[in-house]
Amino acid sequence: MRPLLERYAPPLYGTIILPRTGDAATAEDILRDTMATAVEKIGRFTWQGKSIYPWLRQIAINKVYDLHRQSKRSRRLADAMAQELPQESDPESHADAQLIAAEDQRQNRARITVALEGLNERYRVAIELRLIDELPRDECARRLGITVGTFDVLLFRAVRAFRKRFGARAPEEAV
Amino acid sequence: MTHDPDDDDFDPDDPISPAELAHARGFGELIDRAVAGRGVPAAMSADDRALVEVATVIRGAAGRIALTDARAASIVDAALLAAVDKDRPRSVSVPPPLGAPSPPRVVSIDAARKRSLLPWIAATVATAVAAAAIAILVTRPVRHAPSPSVAARRSADQLVGVITRDRAGDAAARIDVIYADRLDGWREQGLAVRSGGTR
Numbered sequence: 309m310r311p312l313l314e315r316y317a318p319p320l321y322g323t324i325i326l327p328r329t330g331d332a333a334t335a336e337d338i339l340r341d342t343m344a345t346a347v348e349k350i351g352r353f354t355w356q357g358k359s360i361y362p363w364l365r366q367i368a369i370n371k372v373y374d375l376h377r378q379s380k381r382s383r384r385l386a387d388a389m390a391q392e393l394p395q396e397s398d399p400e401s402h403a404d405a406q407l408i409a410a411e412d413q414r415q416n417r418a419r420i421t422v423a424l425e426g427l428n429e430r431y432r433v434a435i436e437l438r439l440i441d442e443l444p445r446d447e448c449a450r451r452l453g454i455t456v457g458t459f460d461v462l463l464f465r466a467v468r469a470f471r472k473r474f475g476a477r478a479p480e481e482a483v
Numbered sequence: 484m485t486h487d488p489d490d491d492d493f494d495p496d497d498p499i500s501p502a503e504l505a506h507a508r509g510f511g512e513l514i515d516r517a518v519a520g521r522g523v524p525a526a527m528s529a530d531d532r533a534l535v536e537v538a539t540v541i542r543g544a545a546g547r548i549a550l551t552d553a554r555a556a557s558i559v560d561a562a563l564l565a566a567v568d569k570d571r572p573r574s575v576s577v578p579p580p581l582g583a584p585s586p587p588r589v590v591s592i593d594a595a596r597k598r599s600l601l602p603w604i605a606a607t608v609a610t611a612v613a614a615a616a617i618a619i620l621v622t623r624p625v626r627h628a629p630s631p632s633v634a635a636r637r638s639a640d641q642l643v644g645v646i647t648r649d650r651a652g653d654a655a656a657r658i659d660v661i662y663a664d665r666l667d668g669w670r671e672q673g674l675a676v677r678s679g680g681t682r
Contacts, residue, residue, distance in 0.1 A: 330536030
């Protein structure tokens, strides 16, 4: 079972868990719990000619829900992501793990894009340059024609605005 | 007038307060660390943590954060251990990848409490052993070494007599006689002590 788990750990982490927790250490803990639960309950898995990935994916999603339920955190961003989980496409309708992971990735990008489009143009550019393209701060500042200090403030305000806008898409009482 | 942090309408001409500049610079350095894969400090303000999480969500959704093969293998190892040994606490941290800085180790309160008792337990045991040793030393029967005066109660002159000139070369024989006499004295002394007699 180890090869299967090692194969599916990266897509579970990158497309399901991390985008819904925002914290690498927490995401790794959830991934480990997901794997442990899968090993413990492998007897319940029924082979239906499909990949085991949808089953692992559902366990991971449940773990993310559990995290928010147990901690009762009011992080609007995480809640916003969790709120959208039930609206996602049925993983059973997919046949291949890579397709599912790619679809999850596409949906994650779409959510971010929608939120970015609602921001001030300069905020959007700052976030894209620094967090999506991962350019160094001085390069970001150079491209925007501002000092590094001003870019720091621009990014700081941009992330705050993104958080406010993205979190506002979900009800406060989410999860 | 300074910029309202919650206001979406950013105007580059808005003055930046020194406090906001310092805060933004600190946040920029946190993002530097995260982008470089060096992780973020465990201790930071709730506001900074929330913003770093937002940045992580954006980067994660953009596919910028991937789990390395080595890290995935470590997590799977930890999961298999946890599944096999169900008593193993799930909160045990996944070992960090090679070369990565070690995260601060979190110790449970119970474990820390038990660990703090260890020096006291060790000191108590050591004190008990020392007290027992002293008691044994005080109460054991004492065997006194024989007094030199007893061993030498007979003079050598009495044993070997006057040494004439023609027997001057028999010193070895005279030494044997004296040694045998002293040995007898030591044996008598030892037998007297064992039988409870006096010296």
